[in-house]
Amino acid sequence: MLLKIKRYHIDFDPPSALLEYEVPDDCLTLLEALNFIKSKKDASLTFSQGCRSGVCGSCAVRVNGKEELACEYRPKDGDIVEALNYMPIIRDLCVDFSKGIDSLKRAKAWLSEKSDTKVDEKGEKLIEKQSDCILCSSCWSSCPVFESKSEFLGPFALTRNWRYLVDARENHKKEKIEAVINNGIWDCTLCGNCTEVCPQGIDPKSDIMMLQSKAVQFGYQNPNFASFGSFGLDF
Known part of the structure; x- marks a missing residue:
């Protein structure tokens, strides 16, 4: 089985190249194939791994243009493997997640203060799926x-x-909404790509739509809708 891996490092000349590696056909996961390459073919290949069971999210890569967890994806002949998009590449398939982590801070994605309020079974159901996020990016x-x-x-x-x-x-709650107004909920195109690739079955598109609805309840307006008035359309 032939895998094509996009290698990258600033010291390379050129810095990126698509290299081909033969791996055994009986590799059950892409992560197994990557480890075979590193141990048997090219020790310089760099990638991230952790739990090897789809829990930590550290092995996320793109395969044929789609995001996958290497520890869960079953490789096929001719697969093209590359690093995740929109994050600085440290080397090969290993990226710097710090910008994503910073976005959690900007979105104030935590409980604002300690509370004695109890979460009942219904309340648990409301946050159960989102709590499964493994931050795989x-x-x-x-x-x-x-x-x-x-x-x-x-x-x-x-x-x-x-x-x-x-x-x-x-x-x-208003503080939470205010944190996601700028560079947040109104900039989402609702394309659904995030929902499609989430390995945990979370639906970010739906959650963002709910945030938009909640923002309207707090008196915020989608600026994209407001701009329609500038065209002077009269129905």
Whole structure:
């Protein structure tokens, strides 16, 4: 089985190249194939891995243009493997996640203060799915908004904001909404790429739509709708 891997390092000349590697046909996962290459073919190949069971999210890469967890993806002959989009590449398939982590801070994706409020079973159901986020950044990599707006908060920061906004223990809900107005909910194109690639089955598109609805309840307006008036259309 032949795999094509996009190698990258600033010291390379040129810095990026698509290299081909033969791996055994019985490799059950892409991560297994990458480890075979590193141990048997090319020790300089660099990639991230952790739990090897789809829990930590550290092995996320793009395969044939789609985000996948290397520990869960079954490789096929001719697959093209490359690093995630919109994040600085450290080397080969290993990227710097710091910008994504910073977006969580900007989105205030946490409980604002300690609360004695109890979360009942219904409340748990409201935040259960979003709490499964493993921060693999697959949704971030798939988002077309970053092509034109690098300061966009990104899908996982927004869906995590929603998770805490609807938490019964959160007493500063308006503060949560205010954190995602700029470079956030109104910039999302609702294309659904993030939902499609999430390995945990989370639906960021739906969560962002809910945030938009909640923002309207707090008196905020989608600036894109407001701009329609400038055309002077009269129906």
